[in-house]
Amino acid sequence: MKRFCLALDLVDDPALIAAYEKYHEQIWPEITASIKDARVLDLEIYRIGVRLFMILEVSDTFSFEEKAAMDAANPKVQEWETLMWNYQQALPSAKPGEKWLLMDKIFDLKAQ
Template sequence: MRHCLALDLKDDLALIERYEAWHAGGAVPPAVIASIRAADIRDMQIWRLGTRLFMIMETGPAFSAEAKAAADMASEDVQAWERLMWEFQQPLPGTADGEKWLAMQQIFALDDQP
């Protein structure tokens, strides 16, 4: 299943450069990568345009957003990563307290067209 989510970065070029450096190949802590894979997230990409981030996740049948959230809350390594990332990120307008990435709604699919 494909999940598409959005989030904003703080509008600060130095922070954006540091955020991108933390996401370069091999820079994300191994425990964070392990937690992603353990949740049956089979592929994850983050794209950026200005301060807007767009995440695409491909998940397998064992993926549960609720189980992933609970596992993340129980992991000191993932919580440390989330605190670090919050230095660079800011919620989208209308985001509830404690929310970060928001699910996007698909409005077009080429396969649905004649």
């Protein structure tokens, strides 16, 4: 199993943040299925202020490229992503078209 951490910002508007969180109380079943089909074993999202932090636990055969291709071919995922982009904004360091950015691990207690 592998773990990845990613970050993204929300639009700084309390009403939009509340709506975003409401959507995530029970995401669409097609989105849950697409996540699991990509061999994501667990996914958590945390928020502080406008910053989102996602933890992905994935199988050893997981691929970001394969997940992106699967998402691009899934109209319901594209609908979800378009909807979510109303609430999200790219991090200042993001390149055009980038959303969730992969974070670098800088410390691991187990390795000490």
